[in-house]
Amino acid sequence: MKMLYQQMLAFFGVILVTLAVVSILFIRSTTSNVWETSFDQLEQYTDVLKDRAVDSNTYLINSQFIQNSEEILKDQHVHFIIYDAKNNARYPAQAANGGAEPIASNYWKQLKNGNAVALPELTTNPADGKAQSMTIYYKPVFLDNELLFVIAAYAPVDNIQASIKKTEHNLLIAFLLSMLAAIVISYFVARYQTGRINRLRLATHQVAEGDYDVEVKVKGSQRDEVVALANDFQDMVQSLRASQAEIKRQEERRRQFMADAAHEMRTPLTTINGLLEGLAYDAIPEESKGESIQLMRRETNRLIRLVNENLDYEKIRTNQIMLNKQTFNATEALHDIVSQLTKKAQDAGDTITIEAAEEVPVFADHDRFVQVLFNITQNAIQFTQNGTITVRAKAGYHQTELAVTDSGIGMSPDQVKNIWERYYKADPSRKNTKYGESGLGLAIVHQLVTLHGGEIKVDSELGKGTTFTLTFPDEETAPKQAPITYTK
Structure with a gap:
């Protein structure tokens, strides 16, 4: 069954039950009021006759007044x-001549005790004893605590029942009209509710088809469950949209990665293959064979380094390495790094300087610390020509602070955002891998610093240089094994 009809049945059922309960209560209340009104009227009539139609001193009955009253109420x-103290009918004449039966003994006892008696329905006419549904009200009249007369007022039940039936008939018409209105109202309410849900269903179908440019706007209060569901759905779509964009970006990066990896490996393999063919066919002069073998060794080492960097990166990224942390002098390690890179810096026309105290303690894995600073410093040399590179180190509060600043080409904000991704090169046009640039160095650096529980930040501006800032926590605050933040 469609939800529209389910909603209609639900709303209609609620309205139907409500109307039925209200109608039943109204009929019962109306019926009770009609009977009470009828007896109140009969009581008022008997009160009037008590004062005007019966003389308590002479015991005479004013028959003319009673007849006039009956004429008015016809x-x-x-x-x-009218009954006397002996339960004999005195008025009207046919009742006095034996037409009226005496009042039942149980009612007569109540009357003698001064209590009025109301009988809701009798099956006989008290005047002539014929079968007829009647209502009757008995009113005792006393003088000096002695019963003088009992005045009985009676009327056919047909009048009361006719009034009740008329009320029920009017109520039935109102009930039917209300039911028609309930059907119309429940339809529009159900249509409104299902319309909101259908919009969500349509949007879900679009998302399932791969369309994430969906906006679901559902009117209503923020406390409305459907509105809350629509808001949650919109948040989910936005997350999916962002994820889809990230997937596309990652796919592009994967393609770029495959192209870069293929390029990085193809160049040395082509060189080695060409040299091997030259050696095999004696195409290389004898005096050049030694140089060719050296070139093959360098290209082979380059391939080994590329493979090792990939393996190293994956081990670091998946937290498969353990750090052998200890406290050592960072300044001494920096001097060793600079001495190794001095030749490369000279080839690029760069000057490397160290600004650090003689003793700057750092708590880290020595080999990994050297690897981090070596890669950053080498990266600075690669992007700086005829400039300066400054390496700083100092002890901070519960940490060691280091910085590598160059006066090179700098980077744009978009380049800074992506430098931690493997095989990303801030200068894609630079294909010269003289210093082993593979695009993995900074990705490894980021993972290693994170693994130490430290932080690394980059400040750069195109044409003005770059500064890498690193912090390593001391032994007191450093985690045993910091969680890895996986790069995208």
Whole structure:
């Protein structure tokens, strides 16, 4: 069954039950009020006759006044019977001549005790004893605590039942009209609710088809569950949209990675293959064979380094290496790094300087620390021509702070954002891998610093140089094994 009809049935059922309960209560209340009104009227009539139609001193009955009263009330079919203290009918004449039966003994006892008696329905007419549904009200009249008369007012039940039936008939018409209105209201309410859900369903279908440019706007209060669901759905779509964009970007990076990896490996392999063919066919002069073998060794080492960097990166990224942390002098390690890179810096026309105290303690894995600073410093040399590179180190509060600043070509904000991704090169046009640039160095650096529980930041501006800032926590605050932040 469609949700529209389910909602309609639900709303209609609620309205139907409500109307039924209200109708039943209304009929019962109306019926009770009609009966009470009828007896109140009969009581009022008996009170009037008590004061005007019966003389308590002479014991005489004013028959003319009673007849006039009955004439006035003929439309209501109200009649009266007067009983004396001995339970004998004195008025009207046919009742006095034996037409009226005496009041039942149980009611007579109540009347003698001064209590009025109201009988909701009798099956006989008290005046002539014929079968007829009647209502009757008995009113005792006393003088000096002695019962003088009992005034009985009676009327056919038909009047009361007609009034009740008329009320029920009007209520039935109102009920039917209300049911028609309930059907219309439940339809529009159900249509409104299902319309909101259908919009969500349509949007879900679009998302399932791969369309993430979906906006679902559902009107209503923030406390409305459907509105809350729509908001959650919109948040989910936005997350999926962002994920899809990231997947596309990662796919592009994967393609670029494959192209870069192929390029990095193809160049040395082509060189080695060409040299091997030259040696095999004696195409290389004898005096050049030694140089060719040296070139093959360098290209082979380059391939080994590229493979090792990939393996190293994966081990670091998946937290498969353990750090052998200890406290050592960072300044001494920096001097060793600079001495190794001095020749490369000279080839690029760069000057490397160290600004650090003689003793700057750092808590880290010595080999990994050297690897980090070596890669950053080498990266600075690669992107700086005829400039300066400054390496700084100092002890901070519960940490060691280091910085490598160059006056090179700098980077744009977009380049800074992507430098931690493997095989990303800030200068894609630079294909010269003289110093082993593979695009993996900074990715490894980021992972290693994170593994130490430290932080690394980059500040750069195109044409003005770059500064890498690193912090390593001391032994007191450093985690045993910091969680790895996986690069994208």
